Structures are given as structure tokens and as C-alpha cells.
Amino acid sequence: MVLWSLIKKEFLQMMRDPSSILIAFVLPLILLIIYMYGINLDTTKVKVGLLNEQPTTLTEGLAAAFSRSQYMKVVQVNTRQEAYQKIQDTQLAGLLVIPQDFEQKLSKGETAQLQVIVDGSETNTANFVYSYATTGLNTWYASREEKVATVQPIALQSVFWYNQDMNSHYSILPSSLAITMTLIGILLTGMVVAREWERGTMEALLAAGVSRPALVLGKYIPYYLLGMVSLFSNVLACIHIFDIPFRGSFLSLFIFGSFFLLTCLGLGLLISTKLKSQFLAAQMSFMIGFIPSLLFSGMVFPLQSMPDLFQPITRIIPARYFVLLLQNEFLVGSFNYQMKINTLYLSILSVFLFILVYINTPKKLQVK
Amino acid sequence: MLTRVLALLKKELLSVLKSRQSRLLIIVPPLMQMLMAGYALTMEVTHIRLGVMDKAHTLESRELLAGFANSRWYDKLIYYDSIPAIQQAVMDTDVNCALIINEDFSRNLQQGKQANLQLILDGRQVNSSAIINGYTAQIISAYELQQGSGSVPVSVAERYWFNSNLNYHWSILAAMFSMLSILPCLLLTSMSIARERELGTFEQLTVSPLQPIEILLGKTIPPLALNLLVSLVMVVLMRLIFDLPFAGSIVLLLLSIFVALLATAGTGLFISSLCQTQQQALLGVFSYQMPAVLLSGFVAPVEDMPVIFQELDKLNLMKYYVVISKGLFLKDMSAGAVFSNLWPMTLLAIVTLAAAAICFQRKLD
Numbered sequence: 028m029v030l031w032s033l034i035k036k037e038f039l040q041m042m043r044d045p046s047s048i049l050i051a052f053v054l055p056l057i058l059l060i061i062y063m064y065g066i067n068l069d070t071t072k073v074k075v076g077l078l079n080e081q082p083t084t085l086t087e088g089l090a091a092a093f094s095r096s097q098y099m100k101v102v103q104v105n106t107r108q109e110a111y112q113k114i115q116d117t118q119l120a121g122l123l124v125i126p127q128d129f130e131q132k133l134s135k136g137e138t139a140q141l142q143v144i145v146d147g148s149e150t151n152t153a154n155f156v157y158s159y160a161t162t163g164l165n166t167w168y169a170s171r172e173e174k175v176a177t178v179q180p181i182a183l184q185s186v187f188w189y190n191q192d193m194n195s196h197y198s199i200l201p202s203s204l205a206i207t208m209t210l211i212g213i214l215l216t217g218m219v220v221a222r223e224w225e226r227g228t229m230e231a232l233l234a235a236g237v238s239r240p241a242l243v244l245g246k247y248i249p250y251y252l253l254g255m256v257s258l259f260s261n262v263l264a265c266i267h268i269f270d271i272p273f274r275g276s277f278l279s280l281f282i283f284g285s286f287f288l289l290t291c292l293g294l295g296l297l298i299s300t301k302l303k304s305q306f307l308a309a310q311m312s313f314m315i316g317f318i319p320s321l322l323f324s325g326m327v328f329p330l331q332s333m334p335d336l337f338q339p340i341t342r343i344i345p346a347r348y349f350v351l352l353l354q355n356e357f358l359v360g361s362f363n364y365q366m367k368i369n370t371l372y373l374s375i376l377s378v379f380l381f382i383l384v385y386i387n388t389p390k391k392l393q394v395k
Numbered sequence: 396m397l398t399r400v401l402a403l404l405k406k407e408l409l410s411v412l413k414s415r416q417s418r419l420l421i422i423v424p425p426l427m428q429m430l431m432a433g434y435a436l437t438m439e440v441t442h443i444r445l446g447v448m449d450k451a452h453t454l455e456s457r458e459l460l461a462g463f464a465n466s467r468w469y470d471k472l473i474y475y476d477s478i479p480a481i482q483q484a485v486m487d488t489d490v491n492c493a494l495i496i497n498e499d500f501s502r503n504l505q506q507g508k509q510a511n512l513q514l515i516l517d518g519r520q521v522n523s524s525a526i527i528n529g530y531t532a533q534i535i536s537a538y539e540l541q542q543g544s545g546s547v548p549v550s551v552a553e554r555y556w557f558n559s560n561l562n563y564h565w566s567i568l569a570a571m572f573s574m575l576s577i578l579p580c581l582l583l584t585s586m587s588i589a590r591e592r593e594l595g596t597f598e599q600l601t602v603s604p605l606q607p608i609e610i611l612l613g614k615t616i617p618p619l620a621l622n623l624l625v626s627l628v629m630v631v632l633m634r635l636i637f638d639l640p641f642a643g644s645i646v647l648l649l650l651s652i653f654v655a656l657l658a659t660a661g662t663g664l665f666i667s668s669l670c671q672t673q674q675q676a677l678l679g680v681f682s683y684q685m686p687a688v689l690l691s692g693f694v695a696p697v698e699d700m701p702v703i704f705q706e707l708d709k710l711n712l713m714k715y716y717v718v719i720s721k722g723l724f725l726k727d728m729s730a731g732a733v734f735s736n737l738w739p740m741t742l743l744a745i746v747t748l749a750a751a752a753i754c755f756q757r758k759l760d
Contacts, residue, residue: 046674049679049682050678054678054681057682058686061686065690066689112729115557115728115729115732116731116732117732139550141551142553142554143553145553145554147560147561148557148565148566150438154529157553184511187517187524188515189518214681218677222593305673306417307417309586314420314424318428322435327694329440331440331470332437332440333435336435355519359486361486
């Protein structure tokens with residue numbers, strides 16, 4: 028009965044304070060919109076300069092081929108100095124130079140080199156410019172009329188499993204839901220409980236003789252419900268608004284999502300129960316909850332590239348497994364043995380954290 | 396006025412620095428995240444595990460595979476003998492990609508026919524997979540060259556300006572600096588007014604002889620000064636530990652950090668003055684900062700965004716600050732280019748600080 032009133036109180040507070048709704052429903056939707064429409068990793072059209080040191084019919088043809096590229100926006104530059112200036116000021120991502128001896132070498136049967144200079148401070152773009160330039164050059168060469176019949180000895184057929192068109196939205200949008208769950212579980216819940224300690228309302232409850240299970244469950248249940256409603260509304264938004272395929276089952280998503288959310292809630296509650304200050308709880312959950320989930324979950328940075336020292340760290344971070352699960356549920360659709368192991372890990376972790384929260388919640392008012 | 400502001404400054408500094416936990420939480424997280432960025436975070440795809448199904452088992456296929464084994468990107472080759480086994484391995488990410496060599500690989504090569512190779516990539520990791528696809532194409536063309544069967548009429552000679560070894564950590568550190576150097580300031584300022592209001596001390600401030608502008612100064616200077624200090628430590632550590640070539644002018648960098656912090660403090664205080672509770676303030680700041688970082692150009696270039704996002708981005712402090720940070724750390728950006736990014740930041744600082752001051756004024760009346 029007491030538990031029921033506590034839960035009711037918590038929901039009333041959620042309704043009263045728009046920030047819970049903001050973090051559970053509005054921010055995730057904004058983020059999904061940004062990921063969907065704002066960030067386009069597929070059709071990046073990079074702006075590069077082109078310097079043709081000795082314009083001839085042949086080199087002009089090559090230059091025209093580059094300007095037809097669907098990946099590059101080619102701008103004529105007249106000197107290397109001009110290009111340097113523009114790359115430095117980030118107006119250009121790189122420079123293609125067709126050197127003076129290009130045609131001469133090609134006609135003599137020597138290797139004609141195209142120089143590609145890229146802005147190394149943008150490592151990813153640098154990589155793309157290099158590969159666009161290479162492909163552009165090769166296609167141009169292959170499509171020349173007077174070309175010698177050359178057969179590429181090895182043909183590479185690349186197949187992208189689970190995502191044939193390599194649509195990056197398919198992997199980014201589902202994994203971004205892990206971030207939302209982390210925010211609700213760790214940050215929001217942490218703040219709410221820390222506030223109760225800061226204001227003394229927690230002590231008031233203790234003084235009123237509310238039992239420990241009621242106190243702990245009274246926080247777990249409302250935020251668990253909020254988190255799950257948020258998760259499923261975002262999943263539905265992904266499927267129906269943003270057209271991301273969903274090949275898995277809602278049941279396994281529900282089970283795994285529950286354990287992940289309970290783990291996050293445990294972490295958030297533990298931090299706030301220990302620190303008892305909103306400011307400290309916010310900083311701490313940001314540092315040990317949010318940042319690691321963002322950086323070490325494999326969502327942004329490839330996990331296998333991390334140094335050996337960090338590998339074990341990435342393995343204990345719950346968000347890593349939730350990102351994998353979300354990608355699996357959306358794109359693969361099978362809940363295999365490995366996912367079962369991960370579920371087991373998260374269930375143990377969430378129970379362990381629950382016990383820690385329970386132990387750290389005082390039984391009765393304490394003398395400081 | 397001076398004594399009043401000084402008193403408020405002292406109180407603000409004390410409220411941040413009085414407890415050891417709070418001191419640590421201002422200084423440690425940004426430095427720790429910087430160290431993580433420098434050591435662990437990279438967008439470069441390395442340590443790739445390649446699954447192999449070699450149905451040919453010939454000299455040629457082994458030579459081709461040696462090309463992968465010797466490459467610095469690939470860690471190990473794991474052999475499988477059936478498609479289902481490969482399916483399982485890709486799904487469990489035991490391997491990042493898989494190469495299938497058909498029985499007729501060597502026969503086709505020797506007869507001058509086209510030999511097919513199949514590469515299976517993980518569509519869940521679109522970016523990494525696209526990069527691995529590129530690596531594979533490079534290794535295969537190197538193998539063709541080595542076989543002498545592929546002639547090279549044209550080739551590309553690449554050079555990387557401003558980061559000649561294409562050190563991925565440098566680029567990430569320079570971008571992360573812009574985020575980490577303002578984050579504590581944003582958190583501190585956004586919580587400050589909301590906390591006073593929650594504790595009821597804001598009422599006391601309003602009945603004190605302090606003018607709105609004095610409250611603004613008192614609330615801006617301490618977090619700004621603390622953060623400036625932390626940022627400087629970060630610059631020094633980045634130079635010393637990670638050899639980041641500081642190419643630009645230190646004066647311009649200091650000026651940029653200062654303006655960025657001013658604008659951040661303005662934004663934080665403005666959000667804070669709109670909020671009733673610290674919870675609202677923190678979550679409000681989050682709802683502002685996450686989109687700001689995502690749209691800053693750190694993740695994807697601003698020019699590729701739809702027009703509406705580009706227009707909105709003109710109000711985004713991070714967009715300008717990331718450009719300056721990368722420009723000054725790596726590229727010796729010219730003063731003109733720095734200023735063309737600095738004046739919108741200055742404008743943002745003036746507008747947000749003024750908005751915060753107006754909010755105080757209204758609350759006082």
C-alpha cells in the first residue's frame with residue numbers, strides 16, 4: 028500500500044516536472060531526427076580543389092570526369108599556394124593535382140601519377156578523398172576510348188550482410204536508443220533520488236517508518252516503467268517514422284531492454300544514494316555512466332581498434348551489449364547463444380546493483 | 396560595487412571548491428576524458444579479424460592471404476570450412492569480415508580469366524565495413540601488382556597535409572578539446588541559479604543590494620576562471636603526452652577559449668534562469684548540448700546537412716569552436732579565418748549573457 032502511494036507520488040512528480048518528459052520522449056525524438064536527416068554519412072560530397080598543371084584534351088577529360096563524380100565537388104584552383112590557404116581555412120578538404128608530365132608518362136607507357144593532397148586533420152574525410160580520387164582515376168582510365176583491353180584479374184564482390192545498401196541510418200538510429208536509455212536510467216533517476224536526499228524528503232519517509240523494500244522499489248518501478256515506455260515508443264518511431272527494418276522480436280527486446288534498464292537504474296540509484304547531492308550525482312553519473320556508454324559501446328568508435336589495455340574495460344560496459352542487441356534486433360533478427368550469455372551477464376549485474384542499492388539505503392534515520 | 400561582486404565571487408568559488416568531491420569532479424573528468432581520447436579513441440579501423448574460407452588451397456590463394464596477414468590493419472586470419480560457420484562467426488562478431496576464395500581461383504588467374512573473390516562485411520557496422528572494403532581492395536591490387544599480371548598505367552600518390560602520418564588521435568584530440576574545455580563550465584553555470592532557487596537562497600540574492608549585472612559577474616567569473624585553468628592544463632598535457640603539434644598562435648587560442656567559455660557561461664546561466672530545479676537545468680543542458688555536438692561538424696561535415704540544419708547551426712557555438720580548435724592545434728590557421736569564426740561566438744556570448752541578465756532582472760522585479 029505504501030509502495031503504491033510512493034509510485035503514485037513519483038508519477039505525479041514526473042507529470043509535474045516537464046524535464047522527465049523532455050528527456051524520455053522529446054530529446055530522443057530530436058536525436059533521431061538529427062541522426063536521420065542531419066547526419067548523412069553515406070552521400071558525403073566533399074569539396075576538393077583541382078589543379079591541372081598542363082591542360083590538354085586528355086587531362087581536361089580527366090578533370091571533367093572528376094567534376095562529374097557524385098562524391099566530390101570539384102573547384103578549380105590556380106596555384107598550390109591558393110589551395111594550401113583554402114585547405115587551411117577548411118574551405119577545401121583536399122587537392123587533386125594532375126602534374127605536367129601526366130599525359131607524357133601515360134603515352135610512354137610509364138605510370139602516370141595523380142597527386143592527391145588531403146587535409147590530415149580530418150582523418151576520415153582524408154581517407155574518403157583518397158579513395159574517391161583513386162576510384163575516379165581508375166574509372167576514367169577504364170572508360171577512355173583508346174584504352175587497351177585490360178581485364179582486371181581479380182574481381183572483388185563485396186556483400187554487406189544485414190544491410191545490403193550500406194545504409195548507415197540502419198545502424199546509427201537503433202544504437203542511439205542505448206544512449207537514451209542510459210540518460211533515463213542513470214542521469215534522470217540519479218538526479219531525482221539525490222534531490223530527495225538533498226531536500227530531506229527521504230529522511231522524512233524514513234522517519235515515517237517506510238520500509239526499505241518500499242523505498243527502493245518505489246524508485247525502481249516508476250523509472251523502469253518510464254524507461255520502457257520511452258524505449259518502445261522510440262522503437263516504434265524508428266520502424267514507422269524512419270523506416271528502419273525490424274527483424275527481431277519485441278519479446279527479446281523487452282527482456283534484454285529490461286535488464287539493461289535495471290542495470291542503469293541500479294547504477295544511477297547507487298550513485299545518488301551514496302553522494303546525496305544533485306550536483307555531485309550529476310557529475311558522477313555523467314563521468315562513469317554516460318561518457319563510457321557513449322565512447323566505449325562501439326557506437327561511435329570501433330571497439331577492436333582500442334588498445335589492449337582498454338579491451339577489458341569495453342567488455343564490462345553494459346551499453347556495449349545493448350548496442351549490439353539493438354543492432355541485432357533491428358537488422359539480424361536472431362537471438363543467438365551469444366546474446367543469451369549477454370542477457371545472463373546483464374541480469375546478474377542488475378541484481379548485484381540492486382543488492383548494493385538496497386544495502387546502501389539506510390534502514391532508519393542515522394546519527395551523522 | 397566591487398566589494399559586493401568580490402563577496403559574491405568568494406561565495407561562488409567556495410561553493411564549488413569547498414568539498415573535495417566537488418573539486419575532484421571539476422578537474423578530473425575533463426583530464427581523464429582527454430587521456431582516453433588520446434590513448435583509446437580512434438576512428439581508424441585496425442585489429443581486424445578476418446574469417447577465411449579458402450576453397451582453392453593453392454599457392455596463389457595462400458599468397459593472397461599472406462597479403463592480409465602482413466597488413467598492419469589485420470590482426471589475425473581465422474579459417475572456416477563452411478558457409479554456416481562463417482555466418483555464425485560474422486553474427487557473433489568473432490570476425491569483422493570474411494573472405495571466400497572459390498575453387499577455381501588459381502585456374503582462372505592462370506588462364507587469364509577473371510577470378511572472383513567474395514568479401515562478406517558486417518552491415519551493422521557500416522562505417523568500419525566501408526573502410527575494411529577499401530583496405531581489401533588495396534591489398535588485392537597490391538597482390539595483382541606483385542603477380543605482374545596487373546599493369547599500372549595510372550596511380551595515385553597521396554600526401555597528408557597538417558598531419559603527415561594521418562595520426563587519428565591528433566584529429567580526435569583537437570576536436571575533443573573543444574568539447575571538454577567547455578563542458579565543466581556548462582554544467583557549473585547551468586546548475587548554479589537552479590540550485591540557489593531550489594535551496595531558496597536565490598530569494599536572498601534578490602533582496603540583497605546586488606544588481607543583476609553584479610549577480611551575472613559573480614556567477615560567470617568563477618566557473619570561467621576555473622575552466623580556463625583546466626583548459627590550459629589540457630593544452631599542456633596534449634602537447635607533452637601526445638606530441639600534438641601546436642601549430643597556431645597561442646594568443647588566438649587563449650582568446651578563443653575565453654570567448655567560448657563566455658558564450659558557454661551565458662548559455663548555461665540562461666538555461667538555468669529558466670529552470671525551477673537542478674534536474675530541469677541538467678536535463679535542459681543535455682537537450683541543448685547533445686544536438687549542438689552532433690551538429691558541430693565533428694561527426695559529419697556541416698556542408699552536407701540539409702539547409703534548415705545549416706541555418707540552425709549558425710547559432711551553434713560548437714560549430715565555430717571545433718573549427719578553431721582543429722585549425723589552431725593542427726593547421727596554423729590564419730588570424731583572419733580564426734576571426735571569421737570568433738565573431739559569431741562573441742555575438743553568441745553577448746546575446747546569451749544579456750538574456751541571462753534580463754532573466755535575473757525580471758526575477759528581481
